[in-house]
Amino acid sequence: MRNPLTTVARTLGTRPWLMRHADLIVRLDHRLHTLSGGRFGLVALAGLPSVRLTTTGRRSGLARTANLLCLPRGEELVLIGSNWGRRHDPAWTHNLRARPAATVRRGRRVLPARAREVDGAEYNRLWAELQEFWPGYEMERKAAERRLPIFVLTVPGGCLPQ
Structure with a gap:
């Protein structure tokens, strides 16, 4: 059975007022993730695929973590740097x-x-897929007034079932 919250989340994700509450949503998501021992966050509750990405800070060298919506594709995860518009x-x-x-x-x-940033025809193809996956990305792109970066992460062994 499909999660009814998925449709609600996708609809809310196209509403401009949601971006104004990004900081609160991120804090709540982080808190829920912490309290659940990493089992779920707000995105997962809505039935959407998410990933907890840990990178190395380019200046500090410290581990930096972000919970992100992701588009799983076999051994790849597609991430977009929308930054809530x-x-x-x-x-x-x-x-x-x-x-x-x-x-x-x-x-x-x-x-x-292992991550790589995409461009050219691959960027255009993935941008179309991402818009279908999460319609709010177009609204976020317009609000940001910038090209949203797209990254493909290769994950050996597949995209990790949630």
Whole structure:
């Protein structure tokens, strides 16, 4: 049976007022993830695929973690640096550009991943897929007034069932 919250989440994700509450949503998601011992967050509750991405800070060298919506594709995960429609790329995108090695966690499994940023025809193809997957990305792109970076993470052994 399909999760009814998925449709609700996708609909809410196209509402501009949601972006104004991004900080609260991120804090709640982080808290839920912590309290559940990594089993789920807000995105997972809505029946959407998510990943906990850990990168290495490009300046600090410290581990930096972000919970992100992701598009699983076999041994790949597609991530987009929408940053809730803000005018700058999220920190994790800069970290991956500097050091493409990362780890991904879905549920309780943690695996190494290698990232690459896409461009050209691959970017256009993935952008179309991502818009279908999460219609709010177009609204976020317009609000940000920038090209949203797209990364493909290769995860040996597949995209980790949640």
